[in-house]
Amino acid sequence: MWGLIHKLGSPKWFYYRSAALQPWCWGVAAALLLVGSVWGLVFAPADYQQGNSFRIIYVHVPAAFLAQSVFVAMAVSGLVFMVWKIKIADMAATAMAPLGAAMTFVALFSGAVWGVPTWGTWWIWDARLTSMLILLFLYIGVIALRGAFSRRDSGARAASVLAMVGVINIPIIKYSVDWWYTLHQPASFTLTSRPAMPVEMWLPLLMMVVGFYGFFIALTLTRTRSEILRREANTRWVRALLEEVN
Amino acid sequence: MVASLAEWVSMGEHGVYVWSAWGITALFMLGLTLHARLERRQLLKHLKRVARRQASPPQQRGHDDDPKA
Amino acid sequence: MTPKRKRKLYVIVTLVSLAAVAVGLTLYALRANINLFFSPVQIAQGEAPVSRSIRAGGMVKVGSVSRDADSLNVEFTVTDYVGDLHVDYQGILPDLFREGQGVVVVGELQEDGRFRADDVLARHDENYMPPEVAQALEEAGYSPADFQARAAEVRQPREDDT
Numbered sequence: 279m280w281g282l283i284h285k286l287g288s289p290k291w292f293y294y295r296s297a298a299l300q301p302w303c304w305g306v307a308a309a310l311l312l313v314g315s316v317w318g319l320v321f322a323p324a325d326y327q328q329g330n331s332f333r334i335i336y337v338h339v340p341a342a343f344l345a346q347s348v349f350v351a352m353a354v355s356g357l358v359f360m361v362w363k364i365k366i367a368d369m370a371a372t373a374m375a376p377l378g379a380a381m382t383f384v385a386l387f388s389g390a391v392w393g394v395p396t397w398g399t400w401w402i403w404d405a406r407l408t409s410m411l412i413l414l415f416l417y418i419g420v421i422a423l424r425g426a427f428s429r430r431d432s433g434a435r436a437a438s439v440l441a442m443v444g445v446i447n448i449p450i451i452k453y454s455v456d457w458w459y460t461l462h463q464p465a466s467f468t469l470t471s472r473p474a475m476p477v478e479m480w481l482p483l484l485m486m487v488v489g490f491y492g493f494f495i496a497l498t499l500t501r502t503r504s505e506i507l508r509r510e511a512n513t514r515w516v517r518a519l520l521e522e523v524n
Numbered sequence: 525m526v527a528s529l530a531e532w533v534s535m536g537e538h539g540v541y542v543w544s545a546w547g548i549t550a551l552f553m554l555g556l557t558l559h560a561r562l563e564r565r566q567l568l569k570h571l572k573r574v575a576r577r578q579a580s581p582p583q584q585r586g587h588d589d590d591p592k593a
Numbered sequence: 594m595t596p597k598r599k600r601k602l603y604v605i606v607t608l609v610s611l612a613a614v615a616v617g618l619t620l621y622a623l624r625a626n627i628n629l630f631f632s633p634v635q636i637a638q639g640e641a642p643v644s645r646s647i648r649a650g651g652m653v654k655v656g657s658v659s660r661d662a663d664s665l666n667v668e669f670t671v672t673d674y675v676g677d678l679h680v681d682y683q684g685i686l687p688d689l690f691r692e693g694q695g696v697v698v699v700g701e702l703q704e705d706g707r708f709r710a711d712d713v714l715a716r717h718d719e720n721y722m723p724p725e726v727a728q729a730l731e732e733a734g735y736s737p738a739d740f741q742a743r744a745a746e747v748r749q750p751r752e753d754d755t
Contacts, residue, residue, distance in 0.1 A: 311553075319546070320532065323723030327689055330535035332721060333542050337549040380552045388545035395541055397714045398687030403618075404629040412615050419611045426603065459628040459650055461697055466719040475721040493553060500560045504567050511571055520568070520575050 287364040289506045290515050300499045307492030314485035322482050334392040336483055339467055340490035342385035345413060346448050348378030348494065352420065353445035356438030366502070368434045369509065371441065372424065373501035377494060379417035386410055397461060405454035406462040409447055416444040430509075630697050634676035636708075643702050649678055650697040650716060658692055671696060671708075682710040689715035 318336035325332035355371035358364050389407070390400040401407065420437045427433035455464045466474045467487070473480045510516045535542045630650035631641045641647050649671060657670035667686065671678045680698050690696065695716030700709050 315546075319542075323725070324536070325721045326724040326727035327691070327694075328717070328721075329538055331538040331541050333535070334545045335721070337546055341549060377556055380556060384549050384552055387548050391541045391545045395538055396687075396689055396717050398689075398712075399714055402629065402714070408618055412618060415611055415615055419607075422607055426607070459630050459632070461629055461650075461714060461716055463695075463717050463719045466721065474719045476723065476726060479721055479723070497556055497560055500564065504560070504564045507567055507571060511574070516571070517575060520572055 287362070287366055289366050289369070289510050290513075292366055293503055293506050296499050296503060300496065300503070303492055303496035303499060307489055307496050310485050310489030310492055314482050314489050317482035318486060322479050325479075328396055331392060331395045332479075334388050335466070336486045338385060338388040338392060339483060340487045341381045341388065342410070343487055344490050344494055345378060345382040345385050345410070346451060347491070348374050348381065349413065349416070349441070350445060350448055352378065352441040356441040359434065360438050360442075365509070366506070368438070369505040370498060370502045371437065372434075373505050374494070374498045375417060375421050375424070375437075377497055379414065379421065381490075382410065382414045382417055386414065399461075402461050404460040404462060405458045406451065406460045409451045409454055413444075413447055413451060416440070416447060420444070632673045632676070633671055633678040634673055636678055636702060636706075637676040641702055643704060646699065646701060646711075648697055648699050649680075649702075649708055650695070651678070653690070653692050653694055653696050655692045671698065678708055679706070680708045680710050682713055684713070686713055687715040689717060691715075694718075 314336065318333055322333070322336075324330045351374060352371045355367040355374075358367035359371065386407075389410075393400045393402075420440050423440055424433040424437040427436065454460060455462050467480070467483055475483075507516055507519075533539060533543075630648035633649065633651050635641060636649060641649070651671040651673040654670040654672045654677065657668075659668050661667070665683050665685065667682045669680055669682075669692075671680055680700075682698070682700075690713060695718055697714040697716050698708060698710040699712035699714070701711075702708055
């Protein structure tokens with residue numbers, strides 16, 4: 279058990295192991311996103327009430343899922359980094375933060391654009407929308423904190439703490455539509471209950487969700503590998519590797 | 525299914541909403557992908573330059589190449 | 594001030610303002626117990642203030658919508674299947690405004706218990722289906738509105754604990 283953790287925590291081991299995995303992740307993500315997009319935009323039926331604006335669901339829901347999952351992943355990485363001092367956890371957290379912020383923005387933007395034809399407003403201060411906006415500020419805070427310290431270790435610790443504290447917001451986002459009256463409707467896509475739409479609408483959504491997660495894994499792998507090289511630049515194995523690449 | 529291309533693009537009056545939402549999403553995902561590639565390429569170039577400089581006589585080794593930057 | 598201290602100051606200022614914004618937004622949303630709107634039964638029990646801008650929400654009662662032929666005046670009833678709220682509105686209704694569909698109205702509660710709305714927002718539910726399925730449901734004896742209302746009823750345990 280300890281051996282595995284140490285291996286996983288070793289940047290060198292991770293760097294070489296992920297090399298083979300990475301192109302597969304990119305390939306699978308690209309294929310799923312491509313097929314899911316064409317399916318969702320062309321072949322999936324329009325909704326009987328919303329018409330074609332329903333197709334926004336195929337980017338809105340996966341982006342909102344990622345926005346929350348990335349933050350949880352960041353908080354877990356922060357915990358691992360703080361408790362076990364495993365540096366690679368912090369490298370991964372650094373690598374994934376911009377993606378999470380981007381996905382939060384995408385979820386907010388696509389939701390606002392969707393709200394205009396469906397609700398009759400692009401924004402309302404209900405619990406779901408507000409807690410999602412707070413998530414965006416938390417992401418910006420984590421990214422800014424990390425960059426604000428001259429010592430990398432201090433920045434990493436501060437960012438980890440904020441991620442761990444800020445993760446409180448995630449259940450609030452998730453359950454806001456059940457706990458309070460909101461303009462936002464409850465979830466249509468869950469893993470635990472029967473989907474609230476027929477298969478020909480649901481399957482492309484599933485593909486997009488899995489594709490977004492694949493994209494998350496692929497991007498995080500690539501960026502973590504860059505981060506490893508950056509931070510381990512002075513080690514013998516990175517120098518040897520650089521000569522090899524030449 | 526859709527009948528014609530023009531009809532598909534217009535999305536039955538909802539074209540603006542659908543395409544702007546999808547467009548922003550695609551823009552961000554492509555941007556993040558390209559950024560990750562560029563980041564890696566530039567980093568490798570930078571690290572190689574530093575390695576070369578350190579391999580050559582260490583007469584004037586600057587501190588300008590902080591790898592964190 | 595040394596650059597290091599300056600940077601620290603920036604950090605603190607940024608953090609404090611971020612926290613302030615976050616807390617401020619939370620409080621803003623918390624105004625009315627975080628609930629976006631009052632339900633008709635809450636209003637019937639006198640929980641909502643009169644003559645102050647509030648929101649009320651529920652289902653548009655089937656058969657309750659009556660439009661004035663000469664103006665944009667509309668009257669309808671919002672229901673949570675327990676209490677009813679009569680709403681007067683003048684203006685254009687959103688596309689998704691339908692009988693049996695969820696709605697949030699923004700406006701003031703009048704002394705006589707009627708609600709004068711300045712704004713009507715359609716509240717969509719989480720069910721989606723293609724037009725053909727909706728039609729098939731209709732032909733089988735359900736109206737899509739019935740179907741939606743039934744789905745909402747089944748899915749609303751929170752109505753019971755308020």
